Amino acid sequence: MNERSLSTTTRATVPIHRRATLWDRLLEPVLGVNACFIYVFLYMPIVVLIAFSFSASPFSAVWGGFSIDWYIQLFQDSEIARALRNTLIVASFSMLFATIIGTMTALALSKFQFRGRNAFETTLNLPIVIPDIVQGISLLMFLVLVVHLALGLPTIIIAHTVFNISYVAVIVRARLHGFDRRLEEAAMDLGATEWQTFWKITFPLIWPGILSGALLAFTLSLDEFVVTFFVTGPGATTLPIQVYSMVKRGVTPEINALATLMLVASILLVTLSILLQRRRSS
Amino acid sequence: MDESSVELKNLSKQFGAHPVVRDVSLQIKRGEFFSLLGPSGCGKTTTLRLLAGFDNPSSGEIFINGSLANGAPPYARDVNLVFQSYALFPHMNVYQNVAFGLEMKKLSRSQIQPMLEEVLSLVRLTGLESRFPKQLSGGQQQRVALARALVTHPSVLLLDEPLGALDLKLRKEMQLELKKLQRKLNITFIYVTHDQEEALTMSDRIAVMDHGRVVQVGRPEEIYEQPATRFVADFIGETNFIEGKIVSCDPPWVKVDVQGIQMSALGIPPYEKSREVVIAIRPEKIWLQKEHSSSSENQFTGLIEELVYLGTDTRYLVRLSDELILTVRQQNLDHSAFRKGDRVYLGWPAPCAQVLHPETEA
CATH class of the missing domain: 2.40.50.140 (Nucleic acid-binding proteins)
Known part of the structure; x- marks a missing residue:
């Protein structure tokens, strides 16, 4: 406490000793304006999108007064309802599978020393950086030509599970990094078997990491487009694919409303995931 | 033979090509306060971990209460370990921490309650049952760790530098308290320390270790008065x-x-x-x-x-x-x-x- 207040005072006194030059005085407002431009550039399109989702006009770029008609129409659209259902099925199952497999992978990586462990860990992280298009094509080839699966919801679930495993494993692994292995030893020493030790000690201490990984997996699956586009089949349209096909027919304020809702859902889930990651174990 | 609580026969442990414990043979009597003393890296903690069952010996045999313990998992051994870092479960309060071993033995709540009260009064923690580890001082945490290991009445208690994190005054107090406790309960204590004074004060017998070997075994006065080697004479006093x-x-x-x-x-x-x-x-x-x-x-x-x-x-x-x-x-x-x-x-x-x-x- 004392230390912290001390360091802030020293930091605050430093600029006083340094004379502000003319150049500094000119630069300061320029930097401020620059920051404003960046924010406008990043968020203006989104703000416009949200604003027009509440516009009464049937044209996307004309303001026609406030209305929530598009939201009502959205909820009555059976095609969108079906796409939403598909999306939720895919997100739920891929989250479940990826969380189980990813958590087990992270546990194995942190618990055991085995040959090729580093190589395994690196390749595990690879799907995060592999271009989506490469992943999409390779999964399509593999699932259709090698495994001979019919394209549909199951293939989308498999594809989403594949890239989600990496994210879950990375997040759970970060959580395990601060986990004291001696707690498990202490539990076993006191008579707990490996299985009891996991459920009584390990899981209660790392569940925020697991849940956070699961939420991120759900969010990523929710708005995944590129990979889904390759492995989707008839009757297996997810929400992002549905939006894409609607846009091809013209952008209506209904799409604005849908996009706004997806944005809100994503922000909520990601925020929850970050909050869980920050939660301290001790 | 019947008298020995723990016996180690030609025990060795290697990590990769690096020998950590070399050909250690010891007989520890029932109810004895036995210390493994040596500088850091001498293999004393590894010996303790082999006894607890966290690691498997590369060669040699471990007997606990007369039966061969090699390969038995930690939960099947009648020994409990007090960790240097205490390793208290952070998500459980004092009551839950101490009761853990009893719950694993499938005892009912009504059986657990009196045992818990007894052990908590033994280590003077009565009234702190609902506190969590992070709400306790170092000395209190240490006593929770001790109570948690003692409550199941193991025949051997292993202690890995349990007083290392305490300040000097508290450490001196706890040394005497531990010794009294050990006499009272008549449990075999195997105590790992690098502090020669601590070992001399508390032990019935001491094994001095250096580079994975036992250099001398004896009563504190034997170790001090008749050191076997220059290392022992130099390390102790x-x-x-x-x-x-x-x-x-x-x-x-x-x-x-x-x-x-x-x-x-x-x-x-x-x-x-x-x-x-x-x-x-x-x-x-x-x-x-x-x-x-x-x-x-x-x-x-x-x-x-x-x-x-x-x-x-x-x-x-x-x-x-x-x-x-x-x-x-x-x-x-x-x-x-x-x-x-x-x-x-x-x-x-x-x-x-x-x-x-x-x-x-x-």
């Missing part, structure tokens, strides 16, 4: 090492020539003449006086080079010859202490000086 050549041998006495000065010391094995040996003598065994003593045999003259006042006693560096300086500790009984530059007479009773065994190569 302060020692003067005097190098010289054997003049004559008259068992158990050995006469040694140290740069022209003749000294006698205790040395059991038959030594041949003119062999180079090391004599060990504790600083507090050496007497110091201004007058020549008529009765003493091992008597020399010296010059006080340096002195350090330590409160209860004073430490003197006394020069006997060009290359021989001895450390002497004298209790400060009166103020007639010596001053720097004084010429003094010094000596020791011959049995206090000991010819050390030559160090066996590791």
Whole structure:
């Protein structure tokens, strides 16, 4: 406490000793304006999108007064309802599978020393950086030509599970990094078997990491487009694919409303995931 | 055989190509307070982990209560470990932490309650049941760890430097408390420490370890008074090492020539003449006086080079010859202490000086 207040005072006194030059005085407002431009550039399109989702006009770029008609129409659209259902099925199952497999992978990586462990860990992280298009094509080839699966919801679930495993494993692994292995030893020493030790000690201490990984997996699956586009089949349209096909027919304020809702859902889930990651174990 | 609580036979452990425990054989009696003492990296903690079952020995056998324990998982062994870092479960309160072992034994809540009350009063933690580990002081955490390990009544309690994280005063208190507790419960304690004073204070017997080997096993006074090797003499307490050549041998006495000065010391094995040996003598065994003593045999003259006042006693560096300086500790009984530059007479009773065994190569 004392230390912290001390360091802030020293930091605050430093600029006083340094004379502000003319150049500094000119630069300061320029930097401020620059920051404003960046924010406008990043968020203006989104703000416009949200604003027009509440516009009464049937044209996307004309303001026609406030209305929530598009939201009502959205909820009555059976095609969108079906796409939403598909999306939720895919997100739920891929989250479940990826969380189980990813958590087990992270546990194995942190618990055991085995040959090729580093190589395994690196390749595990690879799907995060592999271009989506490469992943999409390779999964399509593999699932259709090698495994001979019919394209549909199951293939989308498999594809989403594949890239989600990496994210879950990375997040759970970060959580395990601060986990004291001696707690498990202490539990076993006191008579707990490996299985009891996991459920009584390990899981209660790392569940925020697991849940956070699961939420991120759900969010990523929710708005995944590129990979889904390759492995989707008839009757297996997810929400992002549905939006894409609607846009091809013209952008209506209904799409604005849908996009706004997806944005809100994503922000909520990601925020929850970050909050869980920050939660301290001790 | 029936008496030994824990027995280790030729126990060895290697991590990769690196030997950590080498050929350790020990017999620890039931109800004994046994310490494994040595510098860090000497293999004492690894030995403890082998006993607890966290690691498997590379070779050798472990017997607990007369039965072979090799390969048995930690939860199947009748030994509990008190961790150096305590390893308290952070998501459980004191009650849940201590009750953990009993719950694993499938005891009912009504059976657990009295046992818990008993152990918590034993370690003076009554009333703190609902606190979480992070809400406790270091000393309290230490006692929770102790209670958690004791509550299941293991036949052997393993302690891995359990007092290492406490401050000096608390550590001294806990040393006595642990010793009392051990007497009261009559459980075998195997105590790992690098603190020689702690080991001397608490143990019935001590095994001194160095580079994975047991160098000497004995009661504290044996270890202190008759160190087997130079390592033991050096590690435990302060020692003067005097190098010289054997003049004559008259068992158990050995006469040694140290740069022209003749000294006698205790040395059991038959030594041949003119062999180079090391004599060990504790600083507090050496007497110091201004007058020549008529009765003493091992008597020399010296010059006080340096002195350090330590409160209860004073430490003197006394020069006997060009290359021989001895450390002497004298209790400060009166103020007639010596001053720097004084010429003094010094000596020791011959049995206090000991010819050390030559160090066996590791």
